[in-house]
Amino acid sequence: MGDKVPVLKQGPYLIASIQTALTDAGWLEFQDDLLSRVGRFRSRGVIIDMTLLDVLDSFSTRTVRALAQSLKLRGAETVIVGIQPEVAMAMVQLGLVGRFEEINTGLDLEEGLAGLDKLTGEGMAQDVG
Amino acid sequence: MSDKDRIRIETDADIVNARQRGREMAAGLGFSSADLTMIATAISELARNIVEYARTGEIAVKLVSRNSNKGVAIIAHDDGPGISNIDQAMRDGFSTGDGLGLGLPGVRRLMDEFEITSEIGKGTTVAVKKWRQ
Ligand SMILES: Nc1ncnc2c1ncn2[C@@H]1O[C@H](COP(=O)(O)OP(=O)(O)OP(=O)(O)O)[C@@H](O)[C@H]1O
Ligand SMILES: [Mg+2]
Numbered sequence: 001m002g003d004k005v006p007v008l009k010q011g012p013y014l015i016a017s018i019q020t021a022l023t024d025a026g027w028l029e030f031q032d033d034l035l036s037r038v039g040r041f042r043s044r045g046v047i048i049d050m051t052l053l054d055v056l057d058s059f060s061t062r063t064v065r066a067l068a069q070s071l072k073l074r075g076a077e078t079v080i081v082g083i084q085p086e087v088a089m090a091m092v093q094l095g096l097v098g099r100f101e102e103i104n105t106g107l108d109l110e111e112g113l114a115g116l117d118k119l120t121g122e123g124m125a126q127d128v129g
Numbered sequence: 130m131s132d133k134d135r136i137r138i139e140t141d142a143d144i145v146n147a148r149q150r151g152r153e154m155a156a157g158l159g160f161s162s163a164d165l166t167m168i169a170t171a172i173s174e175l176a177r178n179i180v181e182y183a184r185t186g187e188i189a190v191k192l193v194s195r196n197s198n199k200g201v202a203i204i205a206h207d208d209g210p211g212i213s214n215i216d217q218a219m220r221d222g223f224s225t226g227d228g229l230g231l232g233l234p235g236v237r238r239l240m241d242e243f244e245i246t247s248e249i250g251k252g253t254t255v256a257v258k259k260w261r262q
Pocket of ligand 1: 058059174178179183209210212218219223224226227228229231232233234
């Protein structure tokens with residue numbers, strides 16, 4: 001399905017903004033795409049913006065967690081931002097929260113950038129802010 | 130809008146489609162957005178179990194009422210392999226696949242009513258309801 005996730009390069013970071021509900025195949029495609037971009041651009045950090053996502057179920061959570069772990073092995077930190085309050089509540093009910101513990105999260109893009117700066121020692125948040 | 134909708138579940142695109150249609154139908158009843166998200170998440174889990182373990186099946190979304198209360202019922206049905214031990218399948222963390230084993234117990238927590246019947250070699254039906262408080 002052509003719902004490609006747009007990825008923006010911002011200095012040493014990549015910002016991926018999920019625009020629409022992804023199918024399972026779409027999630028896997030996103031995973032591959034981000035992993036190859038991090039290598040291509042030698043990115044130090046990645047922000048995944050989920051503001052527009054209306055559901056995070058067990059499959060997508062598992063995929064995001066695996067993605068963050070793989071990105072780490074490729075030398076990039078990941079911060080997930082924009083999980084909506086209702087989505088967060090449903091994730092708690094589903095039992096997914098423990099599964100997100102090792103993943104860095106932030107409220108919005110600004111917090112995401114600040115989080116990456118801290119994790120990587122880069123200084124993008126000030127430049128962009 | 131009809132008060133009943135049956136969605137054939139076969140591919141991962143059907144999973145997204147089913148949860149969007151379920152959400153739309155429930156939205157018509159005036160559920161809060163928190164409830165709509167829980168309903169959509171539950172449909173997603175049930176639909177994925179169909180694709181993953183039974184390959185094909187269907188999800189019916191129905192508007193229901195009891196006394197003056199209105200709600201939505203989701204019935205996920207397949208003619209797949211069935212579940213040999215339901216108690217075990219309902220346990221957090223139990224999975225015969227490579228999942229987290231959270232789908233079924235999670236759906237029970239997300240919804241107000243939960244019923245599962247399954248017969249080996251015949252199939253599985255999970256019927257759940259959420260009431261508008
Ligand atoms: N429709 C079904 N047909 C046959 N077996 C099923 C069906 N749904 C669930 N099961 C069985 O019940 C187990 C538990 O299901 P559950 O959805 O809780 O976890 P999971 O699918 O393994 O992982 P997750 O949903 O967290 O990705 C499954 O591993 C599978 O063995
Ligand atoms: Mg499941």
